[in-house]
Amino acid sequence: MNFLNSYRIFKNNLKGYQPNYHLLRLEIDSQQLKNNIHFIKTKFNIPYLTAVLKSNAYGHGLKEIGKILDSNSQIFYLAVDNIIEAKILRNFNIKKPIIILGYVPQNILKDLKRIKNIILVVNSLTQAEILSQKINFPLTVHIKIDTGLHRQGISLKELITTIEILKRNPYLKIQGLMSHLAEPTNNKNLSIKQLECWKEGVAIYKRMIPDYQSHFFHLLATAGINYFSQIENNLARIGIGIYGFDTTTEKNLSVKPVLSLFAKIVNIKTVKKGEGVGYGFSWIANKDTKIAVIPCGYYEGVPRYLSNVGYFYYQDKPLKIIGRVSMNLTIIDISEINNLQLEDEVEVFSTDPQKLNSFNNVADIGKTIPYEVLVHLSPQIKRVVK
Structure with missing residues (x-):
């Protein structure tokens, strides 16, 4: 999806929410989001907290989450x-400084000047050389070192050279050092090695940059946040944690999910015993069955692996998905519910971790992680902030 298409989608979402116009409603609990942030920042005494909004704010809505957090003093x-x-974010008048974690192509580096208040991450020695040659406007950078994840980041042996190259350009302001843990929840030995590498990288950085006292040092995300007091850092990058998911080994985060998805029924019918439902008739009625058609399929974010095994809810009653999940439609068994009508709402995904349609339970069914389910929520679904 290119920028213009993304912008049109988000621009359309600026219009006031009118329930009668939308078959789907993705609800954001803004107070719970604030509660999650407050808990994480205060529990670990984090001086500077970064909220990660990549991938459409983990499916929650880049514009909506950005607007909520722009006025949050703890971010x-x-x-x-x-x-x-x-x-x-800038097109929606969101003012907070933004860290761009990924690579920016050389031919659009000049666009960073217009966005303003941007921090660019330097992920390789080659990128440092490009920036040193091409940047002719003030630009703040954080240097990422590869402590063992082996994705982005420069090696420790390249750190001195990288800093020297960046210093050649007076427009470039080095203001931070960062890295990322590979497996803080399941591989403690690897994390210890990475923490040792981080310590060495910090020492090199301080030798090369005498005025480091005002700089930012950040290694930890949600899964590794319990290491915060054990290492030298003053900033944490929290993504999945602020959205209400505890990915730590310790399971000591008092956070709750903030996103739920609702859909209106668009058809109700009775399937006779022996007849099938959906593509391939993967479900056959063993009795006359009342069904409802929900306008939400794998395009909207309902995983196809939920076919015949997943559940939606009407109030507190689970309703089993029957037949294959289609691109834009899912069928549920409503035989046990009386008086359901067209346009009544069912809950597709729940904030309640005990429900069968919570993101954690849905991810478990597919042997995946809630991140993957969340980021597949279509950006065309209307986000409603409560």
């Missing part, structure tokens, strides 16, 4: 993956 930075996400 210092917003972090996105790419320049497109940064432009979208």
